[in-house]
Amino acid sequence: MNTDRTLRTFTDFYVERGHHLITGSTLLPPPSDPVLFTTSGMHPLTPYLEGRPHPQGRRLVNVQRCLRTTDLEEVGDPTHLTVFEMLGSWSLGDYDHSRSLRWGHELLRDGFGIPQRHLYVTVFGGDDQVGPDTESLRTWEELGVPVEPTVEDNWWSNGPVGPCGPDSEIFVWTGDTPPEGSPTTDPRWVEVWNHVGMRYRRQEDGSLSPLSQQNIDTGMGLERLLTVLQGRGSVYETDLFEPWTRLLPRLWDLDEPSFRLVCDHLRSGVVVIGDGVRPSPTGRGYVLRRLVRRLLTTLWQQDRGRTLSDLPRELVEHTLDHFRLPGGTGPVLDVLLEEEGRFGKLLDRGHRVLSRPQYRGQLSEEDYHYLHDTHGLPRDLVVGLRSLHG
Structure with a gap:
């Protein structure tokens, strides 16, 4: 069946x-x-x-x-x-x-x-x-x-x-x-x-x-x-995810929970982009941005050199076809890569800020508010950065 x-x-x-x-x-x-x-x-x-x-x-x-x-x-x-x-x-x-x-x-x-x-x-x-x-x-x-x-x-x-x-x-x-x-x-x-x-x-x-x-x-x-x-x-493990389980493990060596998160967030991101949403600081665009950044944070925990530019086009094509979405593979990949570049720059800036002595211990609510209002670093990004860099 x-x-x-x-x-x-x-x-x-x-x-x-x-x-x-x-x-x-x-x-x-x-x-x-x-x-x-x-x-x-x-x-x-x-x-x-x-x-x-x-x-x-x-x-x-x-x-x-x-x-x-x-x-x-x-x-x-x-x-x-x-x-x-x-x-x-x-x-x-x-x-x-x-x-x-x-x-x-x-x-x-x-x-x-x-x-x-x-x-x-x-x-x-x-x-x-x-x-x-x-x-x-x-x-x-x-x-x-x-x-x-x-x-x-x-x-x-x-x-x-x-x-x-x-x-x-x-x-x-x-x-x-x-x-x-x-x-x-x-x-x-x-x-x-x-x-x-x-x-x-x-x-x-x-x-x-x-x-x-x-x-x-x-x-x-x-x-x-x-x-x-x-x-x-x-x-x-169902046939619906067969292309993902066949191709992604060849590309990135991930444990099971990480593979599932990357697979889900990439697939979801393709669908959201296919429905016309673009990354932004608020609303629907922020949901998409959060999905992409969560999957990139997971990918980069072991290897910052991993990039969505290596993503097989077949996975994007399969997802767009299954969900009956027009627009083509190229534009979807362009959006993902643009957001990857934006996130990489933000990570670099955020890492410099968080390497300051006052941010090496446990962060207070005041710290989170300051990092967001002054440096444009949302809480989930700060948490992700600290996870990436220990």
Whole structure:
């Protein structure tokens, strides 16, 4: 079940059930949206979840590229990525949560070939505002899938205010032994899919009000799904990352966490640049700048002579092609190399400043503020410099 077949199996399944395939949008939300990047598959559809009619109907399916920086410090482990793709399906006031769960079960078991015994689900157990999700509990029991109720883990929202509701998370067993335990007791149960019954809107005061329509919003991370379907130990071992795992180790000798960080940040940087962002001191441009500088800091910890000019063009081409981004390899590499040169000069200046006696010990908040305001050295750069030079 390679990447292309997985994508096709997912979208074809929902198209056959009356869903319209919509094009996954750019990483960049519209100017009126305060969020820097699209963080979830439902993000671009928020107005339609709140009641606006969608021009392509009430049943939708898509593949949406997303970017999250909340887990940036976790990149380097087997699962976290900065840029990833979300497989999503939606019912905008059409079918109910039970039908969504039954279709999800059918796709995982019959479409992707996951054995029934390797499935486990969690459902919302209720809190002081909303009762337990008995509809989902009853559906899973009828399907013969073991269920575990939770509270905080099974309530989905896109922020402190806005659409929200109880969800049902589907887990797949990834251990080498017969399945045991449950999702809250054994980490070998890996969540692959979330089905949200988006029924409410969270108000500023924390209260809940019913939405004008009862929606279904499902999201499944492509890379994590591939890891499960291909029986791999990390997202980086799937066929989606094959060119990276084949070419980068020949170029740079890195330990596993460093390789993963460099691979993720380079791949994410290519996508962000492909979506039209350029490095800058603020906003989206600063996210890109931070990604490039983090990967360069990792590369230069052992060898300052490493350079992105050695990066195989195939990796950039592969990434742009997979994410359906125009613009060509040359312009993307030009942006990366320009930022590398800028960062190298800043490193040299920063090293001279930090070599002064007053900065050799532990730095205070006042030191960080002074280094930023006077010398243009952000905190993360200072931390990186001290890491590079001991």
